[in-house]
Amino acid sequence: MATEHVHVARTFVDHLPILVVLVPFLAAPFTVLIGSRRLAWPIAFLASLASFLISVKLLLQVLDGGVISYHIGGWAPPMGIEYRIDAANAFVLLLVSAIGTIVMPYTVQSIKFEISERHHTLFYTAYLLCFTGLLGVVATGDAFNVFVFLEISSLSTYVLVAMGAKQDKRALTAAYDYLIMGTIGATFFVIGIGFLYAGTGTLNMADIAAYISLHGTDRTIMTAFAFIVVGMGLKVAIYPLHLWLPNAYTYAPSAVTAFLAATATKVAIYVLLRFMFSVFQPEFLFEMNAVRWLMMPLALVAMFAASLIAVFQSDLKRMLAYSSIAQIGYILLGISLLSATGLSGAIVHLFNHGITKAALFMGVGALVLRSGSSFYARIEGMGKVMPWTSFAIVIAGLSLIGVPGTAGFISKWVLVQAAIEQGWWWIALAVVASSLLAIIYVWRVIEVLYMKQPADPTPREAPLSMLIPMWIMALSTIWFGLDTELTMTAARAAADGLLNGFTMGGH
Numbered sequence: 001m002a003t004e005h006v007h008v009a010r011t012f013v014d015h016l017p018i019l020v021v022l023v024p025f026l027a028a029p030f031t032v033l034i035g036s037r038r039l040a041w042p043i044a045f046l047a048s049l050a051s052f053l054i055s056v057k058l059l060l061q062v063l064d065g066g067v068i069s070y071h072i073g074g075w076a077p078p079m080g081i082e083y084r085i086d087a088a089n090a091f092v093l094l095l096v097s098a099i100g101t102i103v104m105p106y107t108v109q110s111i112k113f114e115i116s117e118r119h120h121t122l123f124y125t126a127y128l129l130c131f132t133g134l135l136g137v138v139a140t141g142d143a144f145n146v147f148v149f150l151e152i153s154s155l156s157t158y159v160l161v162a163m164g165a166k167q168d169k170r171a172l173t174a175a176y177d178y179l180i181m182g183t184i185g186a187t188f189f190v191i192g193i194g195f196l197y198a199g200t201g202t203l204n205m206a207d208i209a210a211y212i213s214l215h216g217t218d219r220t221i222m223t224a225f226a227f228i229v230v231g232m233g234l235k236v237a238i239y240p241l242h243l244w245l246p247n248a249y250t251y252a253p254s255a256v257t258a259f260l261a262a263t264a265t266k267v268a269i270y271v272l273l274r275f276m277f278s279v280f281q282p283e284f285l286f287e288m289n290a291v292r293w294l295m296m297p298l299a300l301v302a303m304f305a306a307s308l309i310a311v312f313q314s315d316l317k318r319m320l321a322y323s324s325i326a327q328i329g330y331i332l333l334g335i336s337l338l339s340a341t342g343l344s345g346a347i348v349h350l351f352n353h354g355i356t357k358a359a360l361f362m363g364v365g366a367l368v369l370r371s372g373s374s375f376y377a378r379i380e381g382m383g384k385v386m387p388w389t390s391f392a393i394v395i396a397g398l399s400l401i402g403v404p405g406t407a408g409f410i411s412k413w414v415l416v417q418a419a420i421e422q423g424w425w426w427i428a429l430a431v432v433a434s435s436l437l438a439i440i441y442v443w444r445v446i447e448v449l450y451m452k453q454p455a456d457p458t459p460r461e462a463p464l465s466m467l468i469p470m471w472i473m474a475l476s477t478i479w480f481g482l483d484t485e486l487t488m489t490a491a492r493a494a495a496d497g498l499l500n501g502f503t504m505g506g507h
Contacts, residue, residue: 013057017070017083020054020093021136021149023047028128031121040124045104048131052097059090063493069141077141078204084141087493091347092138092270094490095354099262100131103358106469107255109462110365114253115163123163127259129156134267143279144203146271147190150235153267154182157260161252167368174247181244185234192227195220196279209279217280228275235268238295238332239302242325249321250374254365257317261324262358266350269331273346276335277498296336300430302329307437311444316364317374319441320357323400326434327353333427334415342418343495348487349411352399352480356408359396359473363389366462366470376444381454383446389462390449392474397442399477402435406481410488 027047031040062068062085070083085093107127115123133153137146158179164171197203199220200211212221230241237245245265249257276291306325313319327349334346364374366389371378383390399406402413412431419427461467480487 014070016054016058016061017068017085017139018072020051020058020097021083021132021139023050023054024128024135025132028125028132031125031128035121037117037120040121041104041108044124044128045101047128048097048101048104051131051135052094052101055090055093055097058085059087059094059490061085062087062090063490067497078202078207081145082141082204082206083139084206085139086497087490088273088347088497089138089270091351091490091494092267093135095266095351096131096134096138096263099259099354099358100134102469102472103255103259103362104469105465106258106362106365108465110255110369110466111253113369114167114255116166119163123160126156126159126163127256129153130160130259134263137267138270141205142203143193143196143205143208147186147193150189150271151186153264154186154235157264158182160256160260161248163256164251164253167253168251170247171251174244174251178244178248181234181241185231185241188227188231188234190231192224192231195224195227199224205274205279209281212279213281221280225275225280229272232268232272232275236265236272236332237268237325237328239298239306239325239329242302242306242328245325246318246321249324249361250315250318254317254361254368258358258361258365261320261361262354265324265328266354269328269335269346269350273335273343273498277343292336292338295332296427299329299332299336300427302326303333303430303434304437307434307441310441311437313441314377315375316367316379316445317361319445320360320364323438323441324353324357326438327357327400329434330412330415330431333431334418337418337422337424337427339418339421340492340495340499341414341421343498344488344491345411345414345418347494348414348484348491351487351491352407352411352477355473355476355480356396356399356406359392359470359477360400362466362470362473363393363396366466369462369466370460376448380448380452381450381457383449384457385454386461388467389470392467392470393449394446395474396477397445399481401438401442404481405478407477407479407487408481410481410484414488 024047027043031043068085072081111120111123130153133149136149140146158175161178162172162175196208199218200208202208234241249261303326306322310319310322331346331349334342367379367382368374370386399408402408412435416428416431
């Protein structure tokens with residue numbers, strides 16, 4: 001059982017749970033106030049780097065000493081707002097802040113080509129707000145606060161997606177669709193929070209959990225559960241609530257897609273996990289059984305249907321968007337197994353898929369920079385013209401399939417183990433079979449890049465500011481495929497913490 005440290009903040013280190021969110025939050029208006037295009041990038045980069053370093057420190061603290069409870073303004077929960085850091089959210093904080101920081105150098109050249117110059121300062125402001133929102137959702141222990149940060153990240157995301165309109169006007173309709181679907185999701189979610197408050201009289205998550213474990217559930221709390229799961233299901237892009245995602249990923253600027261694909265849906269999955277396991281308690285889920293029999297079929301359909309659709313795409317960005325929906329299916333499958341191994345597999349896949357997709361979308365962005373489009377017809381033979389970019393795409397593609405030695409293999413292997421543990425061989429076979437579909441669509445990309453003749457054989461490799469972040473992500477898919485100590489330790493600690501609910505403390 002984990003121990004809990006309530007930090008009555010005295011030293012700088014004690015304030016880290018709030019600083020991880022506060023630094024980028026303050027940097028956003030500061031970027032606008034200064035209004036300098038030259039200074040916008042350094043401010044955004046330093047803010048995201050600070051959040052990353054704080055996240056590393058928080059994860060080490062939590063793995064070493066249990067849960068951190070930070071009371072904002074010294075007001076103790078449930079009256080005050082609490083930031084509560086445990087293994088599950090420290091791990092997701094690390095993913096979001098790492099991706100946010102590594103994508104920053106990549107944006108320099110990428111947005112010059114894809115976003116009009118007069119919007120660059122606003123781009124970095126929106127980026128910082130989106131980054132802040134995602135970190136805030138993960139760090140907070142207050143249910144209504146989750147909604148507030150969710151809206152901060154969502155509103156800035158719609159703006160970021162719409163900025164792709166310089167390249168393709170369809171970015172505007174993609175942003176509009178995303179706004180409509182996102183708003184419906186957020187509305188469902190906040191109605192669920194309202195029902196929770198009506199049923200328990202508190203908004204603090206640990207407090208709600210304590211109330212439910214003491215008094216059990218009634219119709220109001222069950223209704224809250226349904227609204228929260230559907231609302232977050234839209235944000236996660238659970239099949240068939242995924243229709244906003246392909247266009248948003250296809251028409252957004254490449255740097256935005258690389259950031260969002262690796263973080264936004266992962267944070268939404270974290271919220272789903274947090275409410276399902278910590279707030280409503282695992283016993284509630286076992287009683288309901290709906291999670292297993294509703295989520296598992298949807299996860300399996302996503303794994304196969306989205307992979308099949310990906311096979312027939314002619315645009316690399318859109319193919320990767322459908323592949324993301326399939327990969328979300330794997331994560332949901334791990335959750336629906338309702339076991340420690342299944343949850344570990346889901347959490348480690350959340351991380352591994354995040355780094356894999358970031359590498360792939362960065363690679364696509366570099367191809368777009370040189371060829372002007374992500375359509376297969378336009379990137380034929382680019383393996384000869386852009387060898388470094390193309391090879392990074394191949395490495396990340398292997399991780400997407402789940403080839404041994406890559407991060408993608410580790411998470412699929414844990415999911416197979418989780419299914420076999422429960423004697424469900426057919427689920428294990430489904431994981432393997434759907435991975436075979438990934439071989440088809442990744443092979444198509446390799447074929448286009450290496451087995452066709454380029455229209456213009458002159459070498460035009462991507463600039464270093466794009467290659468370095470891309471290769472950091474590509475090599476990290478191999479690193480975390482060979483050395484699983486950090487990811488599996490954090491994922492197991494997170495799974496154990498979630499399965500124990502909020503029993504290790506409370507108020």
